[in-house]
Amino acid sequence: MKRSAVVAAVAFTPYVAMIGGLLWFSGDGRIWFLPEIGFWILLWVALTPVFLGVADRIRRPSAAETEQEQR
Amino acid sequence: MNAGAVVALAVVALAVVIGLAARGRKQMNLEQWTVAGRSYGTLLFWVLAAGETYSTFTYLGASGFAYANGGAAFYIAGYGTCAFVLSYFFLPPLWRYAKKHNLVTQADFFTHRFRSPWFGALTAIVGVAFMIPYIEAQLLGLGQIVETTTGINRVTSMVLAVVLIAVFVYASGMKAAAWVSVLKDILLIGTVLVVGIAIPVHYFGGFEHLIDTVQTQHPGFLGVPAPGSPLGVPWMMSTLLVTSAAFFMFPHALAAMYTAKSEQTIRRNAIYLPLYQILIALTLFVGFAAVLVVPGLKGSATNGALLSLTVKTMPSWVVGLVGGAGALAAIVPISLLLLQSATLLARNVYQGVLRPKTSELGVFRLSRGLVVVVTAVALLFAIFQPALLVNLLLTGQNGVSQFFPAIVLGLVWRRLTKAGAATGLVVGVAIVAWTVLASKNTLWGLNPGLLAIIVNVVLTVGVSLATSERREPTVRAEAVEGVA
Numbered sequence: 001m002k003r004s005a006v007v008a009a010v011a012f013t014p015y016v017a018m019i020g021g022l023l024w025f026s027g028d029g030r031i032w033f034l035p036e037i038g039f040w041i042l043l044w045v046a047l048t049p050v051f052l053g054v055a056d057r058i059r060r061p062s063a064a065e066t067e068q069e070q071r
Numbered sequence: 072m073n074a075g076a077v078v079a080l081a082v083v084a085l086a087v088v089i090g091l092a093a094r095g096r097k098q099m100n101l102e103q104w105t106v107a108g109r110s111y112g113t114l115l116f117w118v119l120a121a122g123e124t125y126s127t128f129t130y131l132g133a134s135g136f137a138y139a140n141g142g143a144a145f146y147i148a149g150y151g152t153c154a155f156v157l158s159y160f161f162l163p164p165l166w167r168y169a170k171k172h173n174l175v176t177q178a179d180f181f182t183h184r185f186r187s188p189w190f191g192a193l194t195a196i197v198g199v200a201f202m203i204p205y206i207e208a209q210l211l212g213l214g215q216i217v218e219t220t221t222g223i224n225r226v227t228s229m230v231l232a233v234v235l236i237a238v239f240v241y242a243s244g245m246k247a248a249a250w251v252s253v254l255k256d257i258l259l260i261g262t263v264l265v266v267g268i269a270i271p272v273h274y275f276g277g278f279e280h281l282i283d284t285v286q287t288q289h290p291g292f293l294g295v296p297a298p299g300s301p302l303g304v305p306w307m308m309s310t311l312l313v314t315s316a317a318f319f320m321f322p323h324a325l326a327a328m329y330t331a332k333s334e335q336t337i338r339r340n341a342i343y344l345p346l347y348q349i350l351i352a353l354t355l356f357v358g359f360a361a362v363l364v365v366p367g368l369k370g371s372a373t374n375g376a377l378l379s380l381t382v383k384t385m386p387s388w389v390v391g392l393v394g395g396a397g398a399l400a401a402i403v404p405i406s407l408l409l410l411q412s413a414t415l416l417a418r419n420v421y422q423g424v425l426r427p428k429t430s431e432l433g434v435f436r437l438s439r440g441l442v443v444v445v446t447a448v449a450l451l452f453a454i455f456q457p458a459l460l461v462n463l464l465l466t467g468q469n470g471v472s473q474f475f476p477a478i479v480l481g482l483v484w485r486r487l488t489k490a491g492a493a494t495g496l497v498v499g500v501a502i503v504a505w506t507v508l509a510s511k512n513t514l515w516g517l518n519p520g521l522l523a524i525i526v527n528v529v530l531t532v533g534v535s536l537a538t539s540e541r542r543e544p545t546v547r548a549e550a551v552e553g554v555a
Contacts, residue, residue, distance in 0.1 A: 008160070015156040018149055019311050026142075026304050028286065028294035033279040035286075035293035037142045041149040042352055048152050048345040052159055056338055 003058065011055035018044035075391035076221035082395025083235070086254055086402060090239030090247035101435040104244030105175040105414050106329040113339045115249055116331050120340055121347050122252025122403040123327050124151065124318075125259060127212030130397045133351055135374035137358025141292035143302040148352040150311050152345040154318030159341035161479050162319065163334035168482065175329065176411065177322040177474070178419040184481045185489040188423040193493070194474070195419035197500065198322040199412045199445075201467030205321070206408045206449040213401035214453075219378040220394030226454055232402060237446045240406050241439050245330060248406040255403050258396035260350060265389060267353025270360050270380050278356060285359050293359070305516040313520035317472035322415060323407040409449075413441035466500075466507045469520035473499035476528045484535075491535030499527030 018041060025031075025040035032039060102108055111119065137144035165180070172183050177198060182191025213232055214225030221228075239247040275281040286293055296303045319325050331337045354377060361368070361376035365383070368376060381393050417437040422429040429437075476499075477492035505511075506519035514522055 011156055011159055015153050015315075018153065019308050022295070022304050022308055026295035026307070028142075028291050030282060030286070033277075033282060035142050035145075035282060037293070037295055038145045038148075038352070038355075041145045042349065045148055045152045045345050045348045045352075048156065049342050052156065052342040052345075055159070056342060 007055045007059045010058065011052055014044045014048040014051050073222060073387055075387040075394060076223055078388050078391025079217065079221045079394035079398065082254075082258065082392070083232070083398050086251045086399055087235050087239060089250050089254060091242055093246040093250040094243040095246065099244070101431050101438070102173070102175060104435060104438070105410060106326060107245040107249060109170060109330060110332055111249065111330045111336065112332050113336050116336050117340050117343060118252045118256050119249040119327055119330060120344060121256055122248065123324055123407050125347065125351070125400065126404045127209055127216060127397060127401045129259065129263065129351060129354060129400060130216055130377055130393070131212050131374040133354045134358035134361065134377035137355040138361050138368060138373045138376040140302055141289070142294050143296070143307060144355050144358065145352070146307050146310055147355065148348050150314040151318065151348050151351075153311055153315035155341045155344050157315055158319055159338055161482060162328050162337045162341070164482050165478065166328060166331055166334055166337055169329050175326065176415050176418055177325045178415055180478065180481070181492075182419060182423060185492065187489050188419075188427070190489055190493060191419045192424045194496070195415035195423070197470075199415055201470055202322060202408050202412050203445070203449055203452070204467060206405055206412075206445075207453045209401040209405050209408070210449060210453040213398055215375065216378060216397030216401070217394055219375060219382060220390045220397065228398070229450065229453055232398060233405070233446050233450045236402055236405055236409065237443055240409050240442050244410055245407075248403055248410070249330070251399065251406070252403050255396065255399035258392060259400060262389070262393045262396045263350050263353055266377065266381050266385065266393065267350075267357055270357050270384055273384055274360055274364055281356065281360055284363060288363065292362070301513055303516055306513055306518055309518040309521040313469060313472050313518050313524065316475040316524065317468065317520070320471040320474040320478070323404070323411040326411050327407060409442050409445055412445045413438045416441050466504050469503040469518070469523065470500050472520050472524060473503065473527050476524065476531050480531060486535055486539040487531065488535045488538045490538045491531045491533070494534045495527040495531030498530055499523045502526060
């Protein structure tokens with residue numbers, strides 16, 4: 001798979017999960033100390049930097065690859 | 072004068088000193104004044120992006136929406152995060168394009184990409200039409216915050232604020248907004264943490280008991296209404312899609328992105344900025360607490376939920392800090408709105424189509440002069456006709472999302488034509504305006520902005536395919552490179 005496709009798949013995971021998951025996490029229940037919708041949205045808010053950070057690492061070629069490309 | 076008022080005035084005075092000192096020793100020209108010479112690294116760019124994004128809505132609208140609508144308010148914590156995911160992909164190539172062609176406004180992109188000063192002028196006028204009510208809304212919010220927290224009359228505080236803003240924007244431009252944002256963010260983060268944690272703890276012993284009590288006394292309030300009800304799950308999903316697309320489409324928000332030093336600065340901010348959204352969630356809990364502590368607020372009075380509880384609960388110096396931070400939460404976005412409104416009119420309307428031979432220095436001087444004019448217009452509306460621009464403001468929030476297809480497709484699709492982009496934009500904005508004027512808050516349970524974007528995209532693509540000129544390979548090649 002192309003690197004850019006992997007980057008997009010990783011980066012868009014929180015976007016798709018947060019919006020799509022509302023179909024299941026929108027009732028009046030509670031998860032931990034939060035209303036379930038609050039838990040679901042805040043979970044993905046907190047995870048977004050992780051997913052974007054990983055996507056960013058994948059996007060940037062490693063130093064070795066850069067060196068190889070330059071040669 | 073009470074202690075709260077003294078503290079709030081001291082905060083604003085410090086902001087003015089910072090704003091004037093921000094100019095530095097560099098020779099001021101249009102690029103320095105509007106986009107700070109594209110020089111900001113990760114930290115200052117993060118502060119500026121947060122500064123223009125988190126406005127008086129943080130203190131007023133977010134907690135008020137939670138008070139009035141319960142669990143549906145959590146979309147407020149989510150849409151910015153979705154916007155940062157989108158921005159990770161489309162802002163870096165846009166920044167590269169803007170740097171290469173010396174673009175300083177959103178309308179510059181349309182002028183350059185479609186080789187059409189008239190299209191640029193059209194988007195500039197639409198952008199300014201959406202920004203003036205936004206300035207007015209921030210001014211009204213500032214008046215409410217300052218009056219509630221300090222007792223200073225709201226008209227007096229609005230007049231004082233705009234005079235100060237006009238002075239430091241005239242002198243220092245974008246740099247003033249960025250450096251005042253540093254102070255604003257420190258105060259905003261501090262006060263929201265204190266108020267957002269202290270109020271639930273003070274009245275309920277913690278968040279868990281607060282949520283328990285709300286669920287017991289108001290069953291169903293913290294869930295999302297069933298599909299078919301206003302603000303149900305389809306509304307929430309479609310609102311997240313629309314508002315995340317609109318997030319960077321206000322001209323002042325997009326121009327703030329041009330201040331970044333590099334593409335990687337923008338990507339890093341897309342990674343870190345979602346953390347700010349957790350802070351916003353605290354204000355939602357204050358809104359839920361207010362449902363139990365100050366019940367019975369109706370209509371626009373719900374926007375005062377957080378402030379009412381703050382005044383009722385906190386010592387006066389903390390209330391003063393909230394007042395000062397609330398004032399800065401208006402001052403920073405207003406600075407950027409004024410800066411961009413004036414530059415759009417001077418560069419994209421006056422120089423773009425009326426007097427094309429005007430020099431860059433002439434545009435710079437005219438932009439500075441127009442800051443005073445736009446300030447005066449917005450202030451007069453805010454004082455004498457506060458309700459007149461409400462429809463335009465409501466239209467603006469969904470209306471700016473209609474720029475999204477033309478900008479994103481403009482970066483990645485060679486065959487996008489001026490006719491396609493203009494048709495999609497005009498019809499999209501018309502649909503949004505119709506839904507606002509007809510008071511249709513939802514269409515088939517969905518946010519009407521989503522329907523407008525879908526029609527916009529279909530028309531943009533369809534008309535472009537029908538009118539494709541196949542003559543802009545250079546634009547496409549430089550724009551597409553490295554989008555992902």
